[in-house]
Amino acid sequence: MASLHTEVLVIGGGSTGAGVIRDVAMRGFSGMLVDRSDLATGTTGRFHGILHSGGRYAVKDPHSAKECIEENRILRRIAADYVEDNGGLFVTTPADDPGFGDRFLTGCQAVGIPAQEIPVPEALRLEPRLNPEISRAFTVPDASIDAWKTVWGCARSAQEYGARILNYHRVIRLLVDGRAVSGAIVRNEVTGEEFPIHADFVVNAAGVWAGQIADLAGCEGVTVLPGKGIMIAMNHRLVNSVVNRCRMPTDGDILVPIRTVCVMGTTDTPVPDPDRLEVTQAEVDKMLDEGEQLVPGFREARALRVWAGARPLFQDTKVEVRSTRELSRSYALLDHRERDGVERFLTITGGKFTTFRRMAEVTVDALCAQLGEDRPCRTDEEALPDCEDGRYYWLGARLAAREAALTDDQLICECELISRRRLEEAIEQRGTANLDDVRRTVRLGMGPCQGGFCIYRAAGILHSVRQTPGEEANAALLDFLQERWKGVQPILYGDQVRQARLDDWIFQGLLDVEHLPA
């Protein structure tokens, strides 16, 4: 049986874990990251894509707000290609208290968020679809950010510094050596092989699953409550900038334009199991109602897809908050030496995507302190891969690339403008037969037709690139079809029913995929 050794083992390949592995690697440690699934498939891959200015927390949680604006500035600098500089608006709709705007401005000023009130006609000029009944509007430097690019960017950067990324490796148990954690037994979820990874230090960055990992080290009472939030992607950018309701943060008050869509979010419902997130009709209706407040006619617009993510809400049921007192309420760093008498083991959980880099920094600082090392963090200085020129991503980038290759390459996914070459590269690079993994790399099948045209092509290309048996391509095709269906099924109405029916005709009427040889 193979056995691996590393200085730092990071458990969890969401934004936090990816941030930690990059930070660890940049500080000169050897590092390994494991995730039970693909990177960024948990909470990170299931949020609406906002890079907060902090405005949302300016009144409720100034400490978080300050962290957000600081990290917003850093990410704009180091992750420019993953960021769309869409800007943000806070607007007071007829359902909101106009007085909140003053508290909002004061809150923003206090923590250094450059918020500015603009006349309502100016706001409506910027966002013509916005509810014309709004009474106040404020600009903030919100932006949109691509979670998958960011996580893979951090992973690639970490790899360049020598780290290893082991996706589809599930932690079965932790190796505990006396009073210290010394690694983990992991199982390769593709081959089924189990083997130990010995490590000098283990960081638990399993997010909403962090309690399960802490339990494996005998550190009880790390309770991470999953808070389910649903998001709906609309077929168009109904707004050009991130539009927030100017009120205390609650359900359904953000509309985020990202790439060719905009995403409405979100809800917050406590659920028992982060692996079982179902979208109910009532939640969809609630989002549509709130969307209608921001953009009249929202219900009649075409919804593309709905999904749910689980926020990690940390509660320590063992110790009073002593060990996390100095930290922001937004995330929790648990030093298990202090908390449980277990050495060489840290848990970082909670938080928000915008502050993932900061969370990684404080975690690796604590790791260095425990190891008695003095190695400063540099993740805020060095640009992530493809971001070196400091230019933001822009909506027309893919179209421009397509136009440049118009006559010598094929367009496989018309909705997301994915060329054959790009798809073949992604399949090879990722070394995977799972089209959903490929989707997160190139956005395959994420547009209006939700894979109606590209799934058959992608299966054919997968078959030819990997030269593996047809069953593999068949399984990929059927899995991807089901995966796409999962996201459209709860929002099938209007034009999306038409689309679903066309897809039925293609997959069942024309190709007869339900009788593919198993």
Added chain:
Amino acid sequence: VTYDTVVIGMGLAGLTAALRLAQGGHRVVVLARGLGATHLGGATIDVLGYGPERVESPVASLPGFVAAHPEHPYARVPPPLVAESLEWLTAHLPAHRLVGGAGENFLLPTAVGVPKPSALVPHTIASGDLRPGGRFVFVGFRALKDFYPAYLAENLVRASRGMGIELSARSVELPLSVDGNADLSALSFARALDHPELRKELARQLEPLVEPGETVGTPALLGLADAGAVWDELQDALGRPVFEVPTLPPSVPGIRMFNAFREAIRRMGGRFIVNNTVVASESRRGRLEAVAVSAAARPVTYRARWFVLASGGFASRGLDMDWRGAVRETAFDLPVAGVPSPGQPRFLPGYFDRHPTDRVGVAVDGELRPVDSEGRPVYENLHAAGAILAGAEPWREKSGNGISVATGYRAAGAILEAG
């Protein structure tokens, strides 16, 4: 202008009804929002492929199928009439050279390599019948992203074996393109192959790759205007049987069929008016008298003695579902059957589940007249045909185009019988 019959919709059901009515001497106008589903999936006329077991003879299986599905459109058309509609179509659409009938299903490879039961198909597709087994070679084009012959061939061998058919299949890929373009649709290939030079080039590239005894399967792109000639020439050049495999929309065989219909209907005096949506109607004493359609500047009214509604299902916007799940028939606001009650699920979590919304549509009487909840015709002189009818899961049953032909034929028949 007064017409005998207004046909709404120009998919396969509307075209079938219009052709039969025009032949019966009616002055027919076809009003359509746009092109119908012929351009998406008009390659083969599948009558009944699965019900739910695989069907070998539609005409033999229909009585049992209808008994199990009393609300199905086929329950309104007696099986002999289904068979008759296919024979009639074969005879009256000679340009399309249809082969087969309701007696027995062909088994034809789909683009993903699944043998699919089809009853009536163009002659360019028919020699792909897999039932006798044999040796097949499938031809792909590097410039065509909608056909993967290696993937097809591999699946086909395994899937056929599962059906008790022994065959061999392999694939070849040709560099053929037009003007060096790397990304051509089947339709672009088809148009280009109407020119003799490209046909010669196709035969020249393919000929050395075909082995003796092989049947040659190509994607369905062998010519648009002149498909028969392309097919003949290629068979002559190769000395082997050639057949087409339908692939992703736009459907080249479907477009050929549409063109054949349009020409036949026009020849008999029928008119097509496109880019028109029904916006209002007039009725008197239970008879529909006129429909108004949106036109460039103002609504235009068409009067007629009979009306055929063939506007399609959700895919073609004959039906529309709003965000609350309410379903509307878009031309006349006819009652819609089978809509799940508010609060009930409309679709289920598994893609292949039987979704509560699948059989939604307009319920009809024995003459295919839309009926209200009491079973009474809404209008004496309005008949419905095709995908708008309630009670079918055509994509699953492999019955969509068969329902369109049978009910389009039956609706026209009911009108012709009435006067």
